[in-house]
Amino acid sequence: MSVQSAVAETDLVEAPASGASSLRAQGISAWFGAHQVLDQVTLDITAGEVTALIGPSGCGKSTFLRILNRMHELVPGASLAGRVLLDDVDIYQPASRPTDSRRRIGMVFQRPNPFPAMSVYDNVVSGLKLTGRNTRHSRGRADDLVEETLRRAGLWAEVAKRLHVPGGALSGGQQQRLCIARALAVRPTVLLMDEPCSALDPTSTRRIEETIAEIAPDVTIVIVTHNMQQAQRVSQQCAFFLAAEDEPGRIVEHGPTSQLFDAPTDPRTSDYVHGRFG
């Protein structure tokens, strides 16, 4: 326990990105109260690659995503079974703290949620403050971090002169990129994205896809998307989720994206990717 916290402490602001992590979900089942929404989902997410989770609405993709960073348990009455191994360490073991797991596995939400009263600058460093890394002593380093993450998120050019504008004053696409920068600032090794572009215009969508492509080698990315063209554009691996009527969600098929789209083995996958049902 103290070794883990010691590792977290030495993760200094100016250290280089610690390299992407692998994430392995084994036998994940999930419930909301008595209602089961996922059944024995197993998936290996390769480090440094982009994995897309596709499938119709309501089959548990977002729930699965939230299990990966221990956000699922925050819902009252929610429970789960199984293991999630981050670099071969189960994040659900009693000795692991949820806050550590969430820092190392970042998340970008469907609707942009910057802290509206804080400035752009403060939004980006907010994660550092919240996870106990002091930015007071290393002001210069904090400035560098802000610039670095905003650049990686593709937002620097637009806000470089407006860092003290409140986060809520930006446009939707800019806010989402700000959220990406904020998530990157705490140096996660995995980044989960829950339909990040669904509320945005095509230009912002394109920018964010460029961001994904750029940060992918350093951060493992798992993205839930309804847009199959997007899945094909950004991901190398793909998993197809499906829930039959009154059944919990399961993975029907997973593998390299090109294979899933061009030569799927399961007929249901083939039906879905060819748009025969949504």
Add this chain to the structure above:
Amino acid sequence: MTNVPSARVRTSSVTPELVSSLVAAALGALALVWLLYERILPTSGMLGFWLCWYTAFLALYAVVVGLTQDRLAVSDRIAAVVFSTAGLVLFSVLLLVVGFVVDKGWDAVHHWNFFSETTALIGPDAPLDRGGIYAAAVGTLEQVALSTLISVPLGIATALYLNEVRGHLAGVVRTIVEAMTAIPSILAGLFVFAAVVLTLGFNRSGLAASLALAVEMLPIVARTSELVLRLVPNGLREASAALGASQWETVRRVVLPTARPSLVTAVLLGVARVVGETSPILLTAGFTNELNYDPLHGPQVSLPLFAFTEVRFPVDNAITRAFGAAAALLLLVLLLFTSARVIAGRPLGHVRRRERRRLARAFATATDPTRQVPTA
């Protein structure tokens, strides 16, 4: 891959480790403070002891948590303890207040004469098996009933004006009503005293007290009723208008019946608020020990006034009676409160069984071409 346990993962934040560190810190602080407090430092008193213990407990807990976790977790845990303490203190105060009053008044309350006799014929040091709150209870019931009679129609009508009619004055009236809810209750009494007793020349009486209570109750009833009316879905009003009903008919047949349970709740809560008010009646009700059934003539005692005057006698029995009256007040408030909750629990537009049967009959009549249409 298939021999993964399907047992649910425990994600509760209350771990054995948490409980054991709390207990350890609590006991350690107790031992430490007892040693220092009683033996070494020249301090004394229960309150001081527990305050010192609490500080020591927090410090020790911070140290214990800090042994295995970082600063962030320590501040998180301490915050959790501090906030939980605040909650615990608040609810303990409630229990303490209720418990103390009931305990102190018990000696008076468990005599039957407490509820059936008045204090008119006895002195303050009379034994507890004589005298009681009968006159006071009568006074409270009459005054509260009168004030409800005055303020509820006025308040609901004002709420109707604000929400249904929405005239030009609505904004002003709403602001004034909001401001009125914050008037100190003594000023309501002072106003009625100045207006009714002084200017109009009436004597202090139960009616004057009711007027003061009504002044206090009116804005509360008006504001809560307005909120209740706002909750009635607009679709109902539109449907009624589409059927050709006038606004008054819509209000009478659709809005008010739908809102009835919540309106009753609002009224009950207003009454609960006002039933124990002492200051408005201090100036307006006059004082007497005698039983007075007539609120229009002569001073009239009520429960809060009874408690207020009895407690000022430096005599144990009188003080016990005062607590008994206070306990009776608490009971009244509790009754009103629970009735309000029970009624509020019914969903909006809940129709009682009797009503349902009547409506079913009316519907059958309306849709059966062979039946005679009953008049009205």
Add this chain to the structure above:
Amino acid sequence: MTAVVDRPLERTSTESVPLADERAFRAVVRGCAIVTLLLMGLIALFLLLRSWPALHRAGFSFLTEKRWLPDVNHFGVAALLSGTVVIGCIALLVAVPLALGASLFINEYAPRRLRRLLVSMIDLMAAVPSIVYGLWGFFFLQPRMIGLSRWLSAHLGGVLPFLHVHDADTPSSFTSSAFIAGTVVGIVVVPTVTSVMREVFSQAPVAEREAALALGSTKWGMIRTVVIPFGRGGIIGGSMLGLGRALGETIAVYLIISPILDYTTHPLQSGSNTIAAFIASRSTESSSIGLAGLLGAGLVLFLLTLLVNSIAAVIVARSRSGAVTE
């Protein structure tokens, strides 16, 4: 064939002539609203009118004179005002931290199943009549607080001179003080303040809470960064609402203090007075100028509470939390 006449289109009027019962309904309802409106105005008017003889005689010294001798024209509310303000502030000092802690406890830390029960208990606390709190304060709390008062005056009386107490050896120097009365008043208003704060905190946006937690924040970090900043308007508004109630609290103060007609400069010392308690104590006043003076004091209290509550309303309306809560 008729020529097309070039005329601007006349709009058909949709204003219908209201039916008789409709008109009656509107008239009755409007009348009641006007009565309510007038009532408030009447209160202010009556207080002013009836107190005018006294105010006129005293002039500005009504606010600066501390003695109350209406028959020789030396009377004013200065001492009463000081006591009202001191007790109000002490009540705030007691109520606000307790309310803040309790509201966050109910919303964030208490088991969810208990939440409705806890909220009902707070509402019940608000409904308990203040005479009950007054009786409890005098018989239960005061004897137990004397030790605290004594400790405070002994140890901090040197550093903070206003905590000093004369005759610190006799216990009765510490009873019936503004400190004890203020504490009881604080307990009277704490449920109101807690309700307001709790209501506001519960509206903190879930999206922002999730954002903080997803970054790796602890629960306290999330509360500090999202919930409390969001609820700032509610915190201040609720506190000022509590202050308004505390300034007007009569019975709890009356039952505890030992009334004096002097400034309340030493809150730990026995003896204080507030406008409300003073009016209550003179309820059998018979001299007309004395009554007029009482009404003048009432007017001052009225204006004071009106001011405090208006500021509270403005602050709540301007804040983020106020904008959310309609």
